[in-house]
Amino acid sequence: MLWSSRTIALLLVSFGLCSQLNAADEAGAKVLRGGAVAIDITPPNFPVSSAGSMTHRMADAAHDPLHARCLVIDNGETKIALVTCDSCMIPREIYDAAKQQASQATGIPTTNILCSATHTHTAVTATPTFQSLVQEDYIDFLAERIAAGVVQANKQLEPARIGWAVGSNPRQVFNRRWYLRPGSALSDPFDRGTDRVKMNPAANSKSLLQPVGPTDPEVPVLAVQAIDGRPLAVWANYSLHYVGGPPRNSLSADYFGEFARQFSGLVADPQAQPAFVAAMTNGTSGDINNINFFEGRAVQQPFEQIRLVAADVAGSAHVAYQRIEFQDWIPLKMQETEIELGVRRPDADELADANKLLDEAGPGPWKDRRLIYANETRDLAQYPATVKVKLQAIRIGGLGIVSSPCETFVETGLAIKKQSPLKPTFTIELANGYNGYLPTPDQHALGGYETWRAKSSYLAVDAEPKIRKTLLQLLHQVAQ
Template structure:
């Protein structure tokens, strides 16, 4: 299904569009011709929208644990704040979808697939109608093999079961609800971390190629800085559901910010994603809501975005303070949008999922020989030198298959659209999808339904830099981004051209 949607014949397009335009008349004539009773046709007017939300704890039950988000192995001895899988289930009377965001750096597809299967068996929701993602906090339990971080194998089945339990519980709490959305904005907390430097400034890479033209995370306010190598996306889409009496049920926000950090190395934390949920809940006075109100922040397209103001720098903050400041500021912006929402009694739900196969950048024989020599000269033990770390990554990538399969999804919630990517997607991709989508608004949730590393655009690949350096965190072919972007836009076009599932006679 990768590129077939746009290749529909002109006649099929005309038929689809005619059906959308005259679908009610067509169905009425068909019902009359076969003698369907009038009350059967009128049943569609008694539509009830329902929603349920749960934040289920996924904090490990025992410590110490391997902690993600570092090039070297790191061990956490405690959790500063709880980790959650925040689950939202929506139902329009015929179609159910589940949205899940987990306080994790990245989660492999196998864990999500296992969780979805268990949840589907318990709820009847189809697995291809579940979108599960990671927030990308860099201080969660390590569940994916990246650099020298060791996977906490004992945690994996626990995580899958908890995600499934969260979806199941949210489904059990479905109640008549109203839904709405609005767009917030906060340009103060997002900065492109890839920078052009002044001519003559050396830019090194771990492969000694000398071809990089940008530096990632340079020194802030340095005289060597010239200009950012890309844009930012300050939008904060906000999707919310409330009970018929106005009680808030859940709110799903989206922001293209990598993470904040400032967490001691021996602690787990949900980073600003978890603090955002707590702050927003207080702002709308929903701390005593029953069932508990669930706020969630999903990660947009932040592969090249972080919270460092490279233009001016910023004061050093004590642990967790920058997280609190950012979460409070972004939650306040989300609140402005939330207060602007016009809730609707019913909207149709439609979802599409497809699988595509993309290329993998594997090392050649010379690159493998260089990596082996570097590691042999260094001897055994953990590696702190960047060249040696990437030498290890080179040998790991040599064992990768030549192609990789991934899931892509698109969701239509009334006039709102959401697409998903299993990558650390660059902001340029998200902005292009927003501009090109037939739905306004549209936003992207990254690190969804699996983990396939960074997704630079071909133009950013040509500039080099950390996100392009071949590793378990960056291995997709240069043309992967156009394939993924085109497929997501195809799915959106398909949703736009087709009759919503909930209005089709079955």
């Protein structure tokens, strides 16, 4: 029988891999394994409620599929799972249910599973914010699909190598909170007149003075490859809120999904099995977006800016990817804790004012901002005085990852990176639950949209220092 050169090459590779594994087994060497899958979480039925707006809206179809991207890493001593979902935000109850199901099927402790949302503003409503109505028949489906993704990634575990590098792309991130020139009008929905900054001012306006805060251009890239060099997964991170642009009646994974497609095209064989998985997690972008307020930009067709941003950031991630030095084994550690934070509930006078406004206006839905926030005030009056939030830190070799359940300001992410004992370190926000915006105390004092009390911004002013301190403590624990 005559064998082709390709067949001979494949046999030699297989023999080499078997020899490596047998030698490792005989020597008792440590073996790292990885497995990844992107599982579809697009709703099976339409229309559905779509999140990301102050008013309720429905989507009739999906422009592109939504996914829960799942990565399992096992070093023989510790096993962890990372999940990122194409969703605006997901409440803790859904994540907890998914983790419990996944843990029962895989043996991975729930404390070793980090789940997050990308923050696309064109996904199914899973969390009640403003006037968006939760798509109740999607909740169980979402939890089950997340769990199924972790289970499948765990089944696909194979001997692997791992590495990381940090890229940079300053071109697509802009601080969206601005100081305006003296005399510029600033208003708030509570008529307090105390705001000193404006979120999303008119681009290239004469009223613009300077951005309130910094940006974070870093693009950390964590990569896992099979021991034959075949790419298995890449987990990237970028502090960009979202891009936007799809029609109101269409679901989309936004630039997060497009990044996954474009990066995959740069490194992976589309016919490879199991399929390569790329994921973009959201960093600390509570005050960051893709609008160049310094210059503005021309009106574009739907999805065009998504494609441009995804291509640019994928290119930056790919440059970093090419610098990665893969390791055969690394230590894995993960710590989880829960802390209690205060809630900014309205007082009796504020609630009375809100009820008066709503009674005079009649039943919603409302378009007037004062009425929308009056309704938020009424809802928040039913909130408990405190809430518990889940925080995590992960060590992957020399790399650190922490989680935040909030739309976290970039200043917090930069401070964590600077003070972390692990270099590099990055934050995955909107993780393990949703607890609204997380301005620093100084940003709270400046006011602006992100500080206005609502279901999207309700934690006490001292929440950010407490979360940041706890995450740094967890990083020191896993770094030991």
